Amino acid sequence: MPQHSAKRGLKKFPHWIWITAVVFGTAYFLFRNPSAAPAPEAPAPAAQSSSASRSDTFNVWVKRAYAVDELFHLVYTPCWEGAYGAIGDAYLYSVTHDSSIMLFHLRDHPLPRMCAGTWVDDRAWVCLAELLWYRVTGKQDAALLEDARRRYDEARAEGRLSHSEGFWSWYNWPPGPRPDKRIFTNSNMNQMATVAAELYEETGIQKYRDDAFLVWSGDRQAPGVVKQLYRGGGVWQGTAGLAAFGKQLPWEGSEYSSLGAALYRISRDKSILGIVSATVRHIMDPATGWVDSQSYYQLRMDGNGAFVNFLLDAYSIAPVELHDLPAKIEAMLTHVWTNHGGTATVVLHRTGDNGIRNGWNPRGGEDGYGVDEVGTVHAQGEAMRAFGTFAYYYTTAAAARNR
Numbered sequence: 001m002p003q004h005s006a007k008r009g010l011k012k013f014p015h016w017i018w019i020t021a022v023v024f025g026t027a028y029f030l031f032r033n034p035s036a037a038p039a040p041e042a043p044a045p046a047a048q049s050s051s052a053s054r055s056d057t058f059n060v061w062v063k064r065a066y067a068v069d070e071l072f073h074l075v076y077t078p079c080w081e082g083a084y085g086a087i088g089d090a091y092l093y094s095v096t097h098d099s100s101i102m103l104f105h106l107r108d109h110p111l112p113r114m115c116a117g118t119w120v121d122d123r124a125w126v127c128l129a130e131l132l133w134y135r136v137t138g139k140q141d142a143a144l145l146e147d148a149r150r151r152y153d154e155a156r157a158e159g160r161l162s163h164s165e166g167f168w169s170w171y172n173w174p175p176g177p178r179p180d181k182r183i184f185t186n187s188n189m190n191q192m193a194t195v196a197a198e199l200y201e202e203t204g205i206q207k208y209r210d211d212a213f214l215v216w217s218g219d220r221q222a223p224g225v226v227k228q229l230y231r232g233g234g235v236w237q238g239t240a241g242l243a244a245f246g247k248q249l250p251w252e253g254s255e256y257s258s259l260g261a262a263l264y265r266i267s268r269d270k271s272i273l274g275i276v277s278a279t280v281r282h283i284m285d286p287a288t289g290w291v292d293s294q295s296y297y298q299l300r301m302d303g304n305g306a307f308v309n310f311l312l313d314a315y316s317i318a319p320v321e322l323h324d325l326p327a328k329i330e331a332m333l334t335h336v337w338t339n340h341g342g343t344a345t346v347v348l349h350r351t352g353d354n355g356i357r358n359g360w361n362p363r364g365g366e367d368g369y370g371v372d373e374v375g376t377v378h379a380q381g382e383a384m385r386a387f388g389t390f391a392y393y394y395t396t397a398a399a400a401r402n403r
Contacts, residue, residue: 058096061330064337065092065384065391067354072380073104079115080122084305084381086111086129088388094136095395105133112147119172120160123151124191131198145202152195152208161192161211163222168214184246186238187255190215190225197262209266216263216272225256230275234282243301243368250368251298251307252290254283257314264317277321280314284328295335296328297360302368304360305382308332312389326397329390336360336383350374356383 058066069092072085086105093101105111111133114126127148134144155161159174170189173181193215200208218224229238229248236253243250260276263269286293290300298307308329315322335341336348336356344362349355355375359366373379 059391059395061333061387061391061394062092062095064333065387068356068380068383068387069101071353071355071375072377072384075375075377075380076109077377078109078113080117080125081377081381082109083111083114083125083129084378085384085388087125087132087309088305088381088384088386090129090132090136090388091392092388095392102137105129106137106141106144110143112143116151119189120155120170121172121188121191123155124170124189124195127151127195128191128198131195131202134202139202148195149199149203152192152199155192156211160189161215167223167225167228168218168221169225170215182246186246186248186250187225187253188250190256190259194259194262197259197266201262201266212259212263212266216259226275229253234275234278234280236279250301250303251310252283253279254307254310254314257310261313261317273318273321276314277318280311280318280322280325284311284325291332292335294331295340296332297335297362298366299361300366302359302366302371303382304332304336304358305385308386309389312393315393326390326393330394332360333387333390335362346372347374356380358382 065088069085069089072089076082076085089101089105092098111126111130114129115122117123117126130144130148134141134148139145155170160171161168162171162175163169164171164175164183165185169185170192171183171185172189173183175183177183193212196208196215197212199205200212214224216224216226218227229236230253231237234253236249236256238248239246241247249255257276257279260272260279264272264276282288283290284296285291286296291298298304301307311325311329315325339348340362346357346359346362346364347355348357348360348362350357353375356379357372357374358376358379359368359371364372370376370378
């Protein structure tokens with residue numbers, strides 16, 4: 001249609017009709033894509049006090065996240081376990097605008113002062129927490145971005161990104177360390193590739209994008225993780241072993257959803273979207289044997305906060321393809337909060353102080369690291385990561401539905 005004809009057509013309708021159409025159109029988009037953003041938007045400048053944030057105006061999942069958070073702040077340590085909870089806190093802050101949460105991580109316990117850790121994934125969790133807090137506070141605190149860059153660049157300079165096992169990956173140690181240091185890689189280590197993708201998203205510096213895709217796609221020298229580990233149809237397959245010490249896919253590939261989501265945001269590559277959504281559909285199908293058929297908790301693994309975070313990272317880029325995922329996660333977290341309806345033989349939720357167990361199988365016996373811990377910084381940090389992240393997605397979806 002010629003441009004002048006279109007303009008004549010617009011004049012036929014009063015302005016209030018167009019304004020109404022824009023409002024309803026925006027609401028419809030948010031309902032269909034309640035979490036299309038990769039991370040929460042920066043909250044409104046006026047922050048609420050902690051007491052206001054705990055009022056009855058908040059939904060049940062925000063209240064539960066607050067309950068978990070109280071103990072997390074008491075047991076907090078400034079290292080990778082603390083970074084787990086800092087991720088959940090960033091999501092909770094985005095919902096509540098509670099300045100006390102922000103001050104905990106940016107003033108009282110500044111994220112850039114966190115330890116370097118031992119394995120490379122220790123640094124990755126801290127970087128991811130810093131980058132998330134950088135975004136949710138309106139990208140005003142440049143120190144968070146610069147410290148994430150410093151940690152990444154130092155690990156890269158140490159040679160921890162290599163193809164020493166025949167494919168490009170990050171390794172807990174660089175090749176050729178002391179004889180008492182065992183070299184291995186798994187998807188935990190490759191969260192540093194997620195950091196690279198997010199650094200490119202924030203800085204536009206090409207080397208970070210190149211590094212992230214090197215891990216995903218490989219180059220002429222060696223393949224990346226997709227060619228090495230992905231079998232199609234949402235199925236990933238790697239070496240076996242103890243989950244925390246050498247197993248390449250502790251979460252059966254769902255952990256690569258975070259990397260895939262970050263890569264999709266900077267490339268809009270539909271093949272990546274397909275792999276991520278297929279992976280989550282596969283692993284969250286009880287027929288696969290990884291999750292419970294009713295409550296969807298992991299049957300054999302710890303680190304459930306990370307698992308929930310991986311799944312919701314996937315949901316952030318594929319809300320239509322994974323439309324049933326929030327309900328499954330809600331069932332999972334309800335199972336934890338109620339101690340499997342009061343029938344669990346191990347403590348999942350310690351009601352006295354809201355301590356959460358690191359493993360969520362109601363009968364215990366999972367594989368992993370610190371599975372039986374309840375309320376320690378490791379377990380509570382993981383729990384805060386799960387409850388805080390879900391509180392954000394639950395709240396934004398509910399807000400879109402109510403518009």
